[in-house]
Amino acid sequence: TGGTVVNATGTATADVLVDGENIVAVLAPGSALLGVDLAQNVDAVVDATGKYVIPGGIDAHTHMELPFGGTNASDTFETGTRAAAWGGTTSIIDFAVQRYGERVEDGLASWHAKAAGNCAVDYGFHQIIGGVDEFSLKAMDSLIDEGITSFKLFMAYPGVFYSDDAQILKAMQKSAETGLVTMMHAENGPAIDVLAQQLYETGKTSPYFHGIARAWQMEEEATHRAIMIADLTGAPLYVVHVSAKQAVEQIAAARDRGRNVFGETCPQYLYLSLEEQLGASSPEWGDFEGAKWVCSTPLRSRPEGHQDAMWQALRTNDLQMVSTDHCPFCMKEQKELGRGDFRAIPNGIGSIEHRMDLMYQGVVTGQISLPRWVELTSTTPARMFGLYGRKGAVQPGADADLVIYDPSGHTSIGYEKTHHMNMDHSAWEGYEIDGHVDWVMSRGSVIVDESGYVGSKGHGQFLKRDLSQYLL
Numbered sequence: 400t401g402g403t404v405v406n407a408t409g410t411a412t413a414d415v416l417v418d419g420e421n422i423v424a425v426l427a428p429g430s431a432l433l434g435v436d437l438a439q440n441v442d443a444v445v446d447a448t449g450k451y452v453i454p455g456g457i458d459a460h461t462h463m464e465l466p467f468g469g470t471n472a473s474d475t476f477e478t479g480t481r482a483a484a485w486g487g488t489t490s491i492i493d494f495a496v497q498r499y500g501e502r503v504e505d506g507l508a509s510w511h512a513k514a515a516g517n518c519a520v521d522y523g524f525h526q527i528i529g530g531v532d533e534f535s536l537k538a539m540d541s542l543i544d545e546g547i548t549s550f551k552l553f554m555a556y557p558g559v560f561y562s563d564d565a566q567i568l569k570a571m572q573k574s575a576e577t578g579l580v581t582m583m584h585a586e587n588g589p590a591i592d593v594l595a596q597q598l599y600e601t602g603k604t605s606p607y608f609h610g611i612a613r614a615w616q617m618e619e620e621a622t623h624r625a626i627m628i629a630d631l632t633g634a635p636l637y638v639v640h641v642s643a644k645q646a647v648e649q650i651a652a653a654r655d656r657g658r659n660v661f662g663e664t665c666p667q668y669l670y671l672s673l674e675e676q677l678g679a680s681s682p683e684w685g686d687f688e689g690a691k692w693v694c695s696t697p698l699r700s701r702p703e704g705h706q707d708a709m710w711q712a713l714r715t716n717d718l719q720m721v722s723t724d725h726c727p728f729c730m731k732e733q734k735e736l737g738r739g740d741f742r743a744i745p746n747g748i749g750s751i752e753h754r755m756d757l758m759y760q761g762v763v764t765g766q767i768s769l770p771r772w773v774e775l776t777s778t779t780p781a782r783m784f785g786l787y788g789r790k791g792a793v794q795p796g797a798d799a800d801l802v803i804y805d806p807s808g809h810t811s812i813g814y815e816k817t818h819h820m821n822m823d824h825s826a827w828e829g830y831e832i833d834g835h836v837d838w839v840m841s842r843g844s845v846i847v848d849e850s851g852y853v854g855s856k857g858h859g860q861f862l863k864r865d866l867s868q869y870l871l
């Protein structure tokens with residue numbers, strides 16, 4: 400009661416009535432319903448006066464337990480979704496993996512086995528197609544019935560997930576035919592691998608050179624190529640983890656030509672930089688601490704203006720969403736695999752717990768508006784990936800996934816203070832947020848209150864997703 404309900408469309412002071420797992424009404428404050436005084440006739444009243452009531456966050460890009468870089472991403476579905484809950488995220492869409500040579504059905508089944516019964520919040524899957532061939536193309540026909548309405552291809556990581564242009568063309572034809580959204584990791588992997596090898600051979604082995612090898616030209620080029628093949632085939636295209644301003648320009652140009660092309664960025668590309676993180680600690684090229692921030696696409700150079708360009712693109716809708724690409728690794732025994740050779744550092748940052756806060760700080764600093772915060776972190780993810788109606792808005796009929804966010808609260812992010820991800824460090828140490836996640840409800844169950852996390856493993860259910868609402 401009494402909170403400011405924030406939806407993508409605007410804000411209003413309102414009471415939100417929840418029955419069972421659903422929102423059943425959004426009402427003028429203190430109003431009676433069918434002559435019944437609500438405050439006297441409900442099981443519980445939660446006072447949200449002076450606070451924001453928002454739809455639970457949807458993180459549409461996570462990698463729990465991903466086998467990658469010679470190890471596994473360190474959050475399980477249990478630990479990762481619990482951290483999500485702490486941070487006001489009530490749905491995730493993780494990437495089920497089909498490895499080259501594996502059946503898509505088997506890859507998907509193994510992902511269901513990891514997640515089922517373990518999640519604190521609801522979860523859906525995208526399907527990574529690690530080997531486009533006649534078998535996987537055939538299997539893609541059944542994905543929609545499984546509630547999986549998007550797949551991801553990689554133009555990077557030759558020998559791991561990589562698809563060449565012929566494979567991309569075939570998969571995009573399938574995308575156009577079925578309505579599955581093509582999600583693209585757009586970096587020119589074969590060229591990057593040569594650059595990385597050359598750097599390594601000349602003794603440039605520190606984490607900093609991860610970012611040098613993965614040059615923005617390699618992101619711009621791959622983004623352009625993906626857009627052109629999507630243009631030719633008519634596939635809806637969603638470019639993941641955009642970090643280079645030149646890649647945004649490609650997406651914006653395609654959208655200006657009327658193409659059905661979308662892009663997400665991540666908090667790390669808005670806040671962190673190549674210089675400050677990967678090269679911070681040494682006057683020369685950075686020490687191994689920089690490994691904490693090795694991810695792909697990489698952190699970009701601040702003097703080149705990439706971070707500012709990402710914020711601007713979020714305002715102009717050239718980018719539509721913010722996901723985390725949550726892919727955590729510990730320093731000990733994981734990132735350390737790449738000591739002396741940046742190519743062997745497992746790629747990834749853990750941010751699932753902090754996305755809602757970090758993006759709210761963009762409201763505080765005037766980068767985005769309050770409704771845009773909700774749109775970028777919940778409403779558009781729901782619409783893009785076939786969850787809208789159930790998720791993504793505070794409206795009657797929706798799942799009661801609600802967050803009470805306190806704009807007078809404060810969150811000091813740090814490993815000792817506010818860390819629930821299964822990692823031995825925070826990539827966000829020292830970030831101060833002028834707001835706080837006070838209370839979180841998932842499908843009618845309170846999972847975070849003033850005492851902390853009160854949810855349970857297994858509460859989260861698999862989300863069978865509908866087709867994207869952004870299909871033409």
Ligand code: DUC
Nearest residue numbers: 694695696726746747
């Ligand atoms: N990038 C990462 O940083 N980690 C997982 C996969 C990816 O594309």
Ligand code: ZN
Nearest residue numbers: 584639640695
């Ligand atoms: Zn990727």
Ligand code: ZN
Nearest residue numbers: 460462724726
């Ligand atoms: Zn990813």
